[in-house]
Amino acid sequence: MISKYITENGKFRQIDEFMPGTWINLTAPTQDESLEIARRYNVDLADIRAALDDEESSRVDVNDDYVLILFDIPSVEIRHNQEAYTTIPLGVVWTDDAIITVCSAETPVLKHFIVNNIRDFTTKKQVRFTYQIMYRTSMLYQSYLRIIDRRRLEMEERMGGATEDADIVNLHEMESNLVYFDTSLRANRMVVDRLTRYSGIRKFPEDQELLDDVIVENLQAIEMTQIYRDILKGTRELMSTFIDNRLNNIMKLLAAITIVMSIPTIISGLYGMNVNGNGMPFSKEPWGFMIICVLTLVICIVVTIVLRKKKML
Incomplete structure (x- = not known):
């Protein structure tokens, strides 16, 4: 699906035609939709569809006509008949006339921009828009991490009674979620470092504070993930002790x-x-x-x- 948005005169709206300064949001695009965007903006088709591969690694590719930024965002999926968390790639492509985002599923990260809940957001400032997306990504990681920790606390409260097989499965799921988060957050940190150091990317002084916030929030999400992994390890040992007892x-x-x-x-x-x-x-x-x-x-x-x-x- 192709959605087009633009900010004009301080107002954010959805449009039907292609215009300079447009944000083009591709959600699970078909081959024909990807080919249309690739031809219109002279972008390699493989780069447009890179974010649709769950195994694609996070990176920054700077080409003559465009810049490709790939990083992982958290996502919700159903495993064992209940909600679980994983990570999927999100692609951001900078061209002269538009900024293109590509994702295999709808995500709350971009939903905040679509409903215009982000302050100082404009589709014409590509670098700032990308930093805002990465900032929202780090905040969403932290939100999901807090949900995982609340689930752990609920499990510990039930541990005094009869421990069911579902609790053991849930504990394994939470540990798996944290492994996905930790791996993706560390890869995102490398992307942020590359954006910070690479001289070929246009930078603006007013965006430096936002970039610093992105770095801080990403590091905090990494630390939270590590802390919660250690706590979950203790919870697993506690559960094992209860079962043995x-x-x-x-x-x-x-x-x-x-x-x-x-x-x-x-x-x-x-x-x-x-x-x-x-x-x-x-x-x-x-x-x-x-x-x-x-x-x-x-x-x-x-x-x-x-x-x-x-x-x-």
């Missing part, structure tokens, strides 16, 4: 039950042996069977009390 308690309970149940088994086994009954206690008594049963019960009760005092039951 429950298993030990179950084994201890089963051992105690076995001890108690073995008492009537031993006594009944002795009285069931094929020997002369004259030597067996209570064998000649009219209430001998009842007496043996009562004595067995008493012994079991005594053993149970002892085991409870030793906290085995």
Whole structure:
């Protein structure tokens, strides 16, 4: 899908025709749509469609007629019937007449610009627009990281009760999300460093403060990711400890039950042996069977009390 926007006289609006200073937003474009934009702005078709490849690495390519900037943005997907986070590439192409953004899916990063929620945003300042996109990307990373941490806290609160298999799967998903985030954020940092150092990219003094904010927010997102990974590692160890402790308690309970149940088994086994009954206690008594049963019960009760005092039951 091709969408075209422009800022004129301080007002942001969507347009139907191609004009100088236009922002062209390509969302999951078809081959024909990509070819149309590539021919119109003299951009390599492979560069237009680079952002559609999930395995494409973040980079900055400066050509004679255009500049290609690729970096990763966070995205929501459904895994195991629930929301999970991953990263997808976002391509930004600077040409003389337009700035082109390419992404394989709709993203909240660009949604803020489409609904005109960004201050001092104009489609005609390509460098500033790109810095604003990268700034919103870092902020979205941090927002998703906080959501992941809240999920971890909810999981820890449930950990005192019965730990379900779904909790283990969720913990693995959160760890995977943080791995994706950490890898993508570090790659984005290299892109920002390249934009900072490369002399072939036009820079304006009024954009330096925004670039500094991008660097700070990206570094903060990297630190948050590392901190949350360490905390999740501790949560996994805590969950493993809980599971081991429950298993030990179950084994201890089963051992105690076995001890108690073995008492009537031993006594009944002795009285069931094929020997002369004259030597067996209570064998000649009219209430001998009842007496043996009562004595067995008493012994079991005594053993149970002892085991409870030793906290085995």
